[in-house]
Amino acid sequence: MGLITFRDVVKKYDTSLIVNYLNFKIEEGEIFGLLGPNGAGKSTTINMLSGLLELSGGDIAVDGRSIRKQPLEVKRRIGLVPQELAIYETLTARENVTFFAKLYGLPGKLLRERVDEALRFVGLLDRAKDKPSTYSGGMKRRLNIACAIMHRPKLIIMDEPTVGIDPQSRNHILESVRELNRLGSTVIYTSHYMEEVDAICSRIGILDQGKLIAVGTKEELKRQAGQAERLVFEIDRRDEPALAEMEGHPGVKRVEESDDGRTLIVTVKDSPSILQDLLFIIQKHGIALRQLTRIEPNLESLFLQMTGRTLRDE
Amino acid sequence: MIRVWLTTAYYELVKYGRMKSVLVILIGLPLLLILLLGSAFDTDLKPAKVALYVADQGELSGSIGEFWNGEAIKPFVFVLKTDSGQEVEDYVTEGIADYGVYVPADFSQKVLAGEKAVWKTFSGRYAEKNVAADAVIGRYMAELNLKFAAMATLGTDAPVRIGNADARRQSLVAIGNLGNTEDRLFGETSAMQYYAAAYLIMFLLFSGMSAALALLGQKEDGTLRRLYAMPSSFRAAVFGVVTGAVMLACLQSLVVIVFTKYVYDVEWSGHYLAIAAVCLLTTAAGTGLAIIVASVAGTSKSTQTLFTILVTTMTFLSGGMMAGIQNMVGIASKLTINHWANISLRAIMSGSDAAAAWNAIGVLAAIAAVLSLIAIFRLPKVVMRHA
Numbered sequence: 001m002g003l004i005t006f007r008d009v010v011k012k013y014d015t016s017l018i019v020n021y022l023n024f025k026i027e028e029g030e031i032f033g034l035l036g037p038n039g040a041g042k043s044t045t046i047n048m049l050s051g052l053l054e055l056s057g058g059d060i061a062v063d064g065r066s067i068r069k070q071p072l073e074v075k076r077r078i079g080l081v082p083q084e085l086a087i088y089e090t091l092t093a094r095e096n097v098t099f100f101a102k103l104y105g106l107p108g109k110l111l112r113e114r115v116d117e118a119l120r121f122v123g124l125l126d127r128a129k130d131k132p133s134t135y136s137g138g139m140k141r142r143l144n145i146a147c148a149i150m151h152r153p154k155l156i157i158m159d160e161p162t163v164g165i166d167p168q169s170r171n172h173i174l175e176s177v178r179e180l181n182r183l184g185s186t187v188i189y190t191s192h193y194m195e196e197v198d199a200i201c202s203r204i205g206i207l208d209q210g211k212l213i214a215v216g217t218k219e220e221l222k223r224q225a226g227q228a229e230r231l232v233f234e235i236d237r238r239d240e241p242a243l244a245e246m247e248g249h250p251g252v253k254r255v256e257e258s259d260d261g262r263t264l265i266v267t268v269k270d271s272p273s274i275l276q277d278l279l280f281i282i283q284k285h286g287i288a289l290r291q292l293t294r295i296e297p298n299l300e301s302l303f304l305q306m307t308g309r310t311l312r313d314e
Numbered sequence: 315m316i317r318v319w320l321t322t323a324y325y326e327l328v329k330y331g332r333m334k335s336v337l338v339i340l341i342g343l344p345l346l347l348i349l350l351l352g353s354a355f356d357t358d359l360k361p362a363k364v365a366l367y368v369a370d371q372g373e374l375s376g377s378i379g380e381f382w383n384g385e386a387i388k389p390f391v392f393v394l395k396t397d398s399g400q401e402v403e404d405y406v407t408e409g410i411a412d413y414g415v416y417v418p419a420d421f422s423q424k425v426l427a428g429e430k431a432v433w434k435t436f437s438g439r440y441a442e443k444n445v446a447a448d449a450v451i452g453r454y455m456a457e458l459n460l461k462f463a464a465m466a467t468l469g470t471d472a473p474v475r476i477g478n479a480d481a482r483r484q485s486l487v488a489i490g491n492l493g494n495t496e497d498r499l500f501g502e503t504s505a506m507q508y509y510a511a512a513y514l515i516m517f518l519l520f521s522g523m524s525a526a527l528a529l530l531g532q533k534e535d536g537t538l539r540r541l542y543a544m545p546s547s548f549r550a551a552v553f554g555v556v557t558g559a560v561m562l563a564c565l566q567s568l569v570v571i572v573f574t575k576y577v578y579d580v581e582w583s584g585h586y587l588a589i590a591a592v593c594l595l596t597t598a599a600g601t602g603l604a605i606i607v608a609s610v611a612g613t614s615k616s617t618q619t620l621f622t623i624l625v626t627t628m629t630f631l632s633g634g635m636m637a638g639i640q641n642m643v644g645i646a647s648k649l650t651i652n653h654w655a656n657i658s659l660r661a662i663m664s665g666s667d668a669a670a671a672w673n674a675i676g677v678l679a680a681i682a683a684v685l686s687l688i689a690i691f692r693l694p695k696v697v698m699r700h701a
Contacts, residue, residue, distance in 0.1 A: 050543045075545035082543075084536030090332040091325065102321045103544045103551070147540070 010057035020210035033201030079153035118150035138169020234291035242285040318550040326558020362443035365411035372422025413447035511659035512634035522600020525559035526608040602685030609692035
């Protein structure tokens with residue numbers, strides 16, 4: 001049994017079906033990426049999981065507790081990092097974390113330790129006495145995270161935690177996510193930035209129009225979508241026999257060439273010796289190779305292939 | 315639940331304490347408005363300091379002494395005795411006294427001889443003090459003339475008494491608006507008391523708006539969502555946010571009452587429990603109304619605009635901005651929260667009619683209860699994003 005189990009989860013607004021019978025599991029210790037364009041039902045799913053929205057049907061269990069029957073028990077196990085900067089600008093960083101820690105019921109000394117721990121974790125301990133109004137966007141995002149982790153939750157939900165911040169803060173946050181995961185928390189991570197999900201998530205679920213259209217590891221998803229690696233050859237001249245020989249190779253799916261014939265884009269099947277074979281063909285026909293680039297399939301193209309839309313489509 | 319409520323309320327109060335603009339508007343502004351309007355309409359004058367030297371030792375010196383030491387003039391003049399006419403003049407010049415009076419040594423003699431006799435007076439820099447002192451002296455001179463006219467007519471044995479014998483029944487000085495209507499305008503309270511009560515009520519209603527704005531603001535910035543995701547009572551947290559605003563209103567009442575009492579000399583009477591009840595009920599009614607408005611308006615900006623219009627209109631109709639308007643608008647005034655709160659406070663302040671005060675407090679309590687109940691039903695619209 002997974003840490004989180006979605007069973008026939010449905011959310012309806014009037015007659016619109018926003019979340020359409022979700023059924024999947026997230027195992028303990030995973031960093032699970034939830035992808036989907038705007039309106040896919042991502043936020044609704046997260047809101048239902050964190051107890052912010054009632055389910056129209058089905059159930060979600062976290063650590064064996066039902067969100068319908070034991071909402072407080074489920075909430076106790078969750079740390080929610082919302083997309084908005086849900087912090088108080090007039091309180092200092094320490095006061096912000098302390099306030100939420102008190103609402104989690106942390107007592108006296110433990111509270112102080114956990115507040116320090118959370119602030120240290122996000123790198124804000126030395127600025128703990130400052131108000132967020134004096135912080136950069138990235139620092140505010142980090143404080144937003146600190147307010148959700150001081151009770152050491154089993155599950156951390158991060159809803160677009162890197163929106164609108166500088167690369168340095170983004171790297172800090174991504175590293176924090178990995179570290180939280182190493183420390184034992186399961187993480188659900190949503191983002192518009194495909195490369196972030198690609199970099200940190202162990203499994204990915206793709207939502208579209210309220211339906212989970214794919215779920216698995218990156219490799220599994222690529223296999224599902226039949227995506228393949230591409231090799232780009234920059235050569236000195238066009239050579240018709242070499243082109244024909246490449247197209248006839250059993251490990252090649254497709255060969256595209258540029259107008260002047262000096263660039264060949266070869267889409268290959270999953271074959272370990274294919275690169276060696278193609279280089280042999282080039283050499284055999286006396287063609288000089290100027291540059292070789294290998295393009296791995298990525299989530300962006302995978303997403304496009306599966307949904308017909310890019311992640312940032314409105 | 316209580317822990318969540320108290321924690322949220324405490325942090326709300328901390329947040330308010332750091333919003334300087336809120337403190338200035340909710341505490342500084344009422345004090346300023348009370349001072350401006352109260353001073354403009356106040357008819358209570360402080361006694362003028364009159365430097366006095368009586369050189370006359372003649373037959374009238376007794377009645378002169380009796381006049382200046384009499385109780386009747388004490389509300390209007392405070393006598394500073396001097397040792398010479400020059401000293402009187404110096405006191406006025408140096409600003410030690412507001413007005414000076416020198417009674418010449420031959421005053422009695424001239425009066426009794428039927429000759430023209432005058433007191434030498436020195437006007438100071440404050441016109442209203444000069445008017446008050448002139449009026450006091452004019453009264454004495456008028457009575458003196460009356461006596462000698464009577465003696466001339468009826469003979470020297472006629473039983474005519476000179477001085478301030480009837481002054482107890484009639485004020486020596488009358489200063490105020492034309493037509494002397496201020497008594498009707500401000501009822502049994504002074505202008506300062508009237509406006510202190512009216513503005514306290516108005517700003518308590520605005521404090522009620524703070525609760526609705528805090529809830530809407532926290533919904534808009536996502537902190538309320540975070541509170542909802544906590545494994546604690548969301549109702550207690552929301553109630554804590556409202557309590558923070560109510561505590562701010564209590565603090566506001568305390569500051570306004572203490573400040574106006576000790577700085578502006580506003581007499582609030584000793585019934586502080588009753589005053590506290592009125593303030594609390596007004597805040598409850600204001601908070602309830604603000605939450606209802608917020609549930610309709612949806613955003614903090616439109617709530618602020620709508621509620622400000624509502625409170626300003628209610629204050630105007632109840633005579634809080636212009637005394638007497640409530641008599642002109644009739645029933646419309648009685649439909650406002652301010653009307654019942656003002657009546658309660660003014661009745662408590664004047665201490666004249668306890669029944670009227672409790673009657674008004676009762677109506678105010680009923681209004682607060684109804685508005686609070688409606689607000690509780692409408693609250694999900696304010697705090698829940700998808701409600």
